[in-house]
Amino acid sequence: xxxxxxxxxxxxxxxxxxxxxxxxxxxxxxxxxxxxxxxxxxxxxxxxxxxxxxxxxxxxxxxxxxxxxxxxxxxxxxxxxxxxxxxxxxxxxxxxxxxxxxxxxxxxxxxxxxxxxxxxxxxxxxxxxxxxxxxxxxxxxxxxxxxxxxxxxxxxxxxxxxxxxxxxxxxxxxxxxxxx
Ligand SMILES: [Zn+2]
Numbered sequence: 001x002x003x004x005x006x007x008x009x010x011x012x013x014x015x016x017x018x019x020x021x022x023x024x025x026x027x028x029x030x031x032x033x034x035x036x037x038x039x040x041x042x043x044x045x046x047x048x049x050x051x052x053x054x055x056x057x058x059x060x061x062x063x064x065x066x067x068x069x070x071x072x073x074x075x076x077x078x079x080x081x082x083x084x085x086x087x088x089x090x091x092x093x094x095x096x097x098x099x100x101x102x103x104x105x106x107x108x109x110x111x112x113x114x115x116x117x118x119x120x121x122x123x124x125x126x127x128x129x130x131x132x133x134x135x136x137x138x139x140x141x142x143x144x145x146x147x148x149x150x151x152x153x154x155x156x157x158x159x160x161x162x163x164x165x166x167x168x169x170x171x172x173x174x175x176x177x178x179x180x
């Protein structure tokens with residue numbers, strides 16, 4: 001089947017729609033892989049299923065809102081290269097970050113985790129990402145935060161994995177209460 005040779009990775013994955021846990025097995029650092037699988041199992045326990053979106057990228061939706069985006073190997077941050085897994089949140093959570101954090105994010109350690117994982121340009125979300133200026137995230141002022149993916153964390157260590165899960169729960173609760 002010579003035409004196979006002409007297929008791009010995107011075309012191949014579009015047909016196969018590989019599962020995140022299968023591609024994750026290619027993560028070279030086994031600690032990062034094991035942590036990903038713990039995160040993945042946590043999603044599964046909460047009935048959250050990553051759905052293939054693009055090459056090595058999956059979206060996790062809840063009530064048709066993006067609860068998080070997962071990428072493996074092809075990272076979106078600056079200095080992106082083949083080094084594990086990343087979880088990102090799109091601009092939908094702006095209301096959670098700016099106005100309603102007191103309701104959903106009550107743990108100070110979780111706040112620190114989120115502040116530590118704010119995404120600033122330059123980033124590969126799009127070539128000309130200009131950020132979103134002057135946003136108060138949980139009461140602390142930041143400038144030039146990425147407007148596409150304001151929160152993005154990569155390869156959380158085992159001791160920070162709990163906060164990444166708490167964060168997903170906070171977003172899930174925010175979506176549950178979200179009024180159109
Ligand atoms: Zn950006």
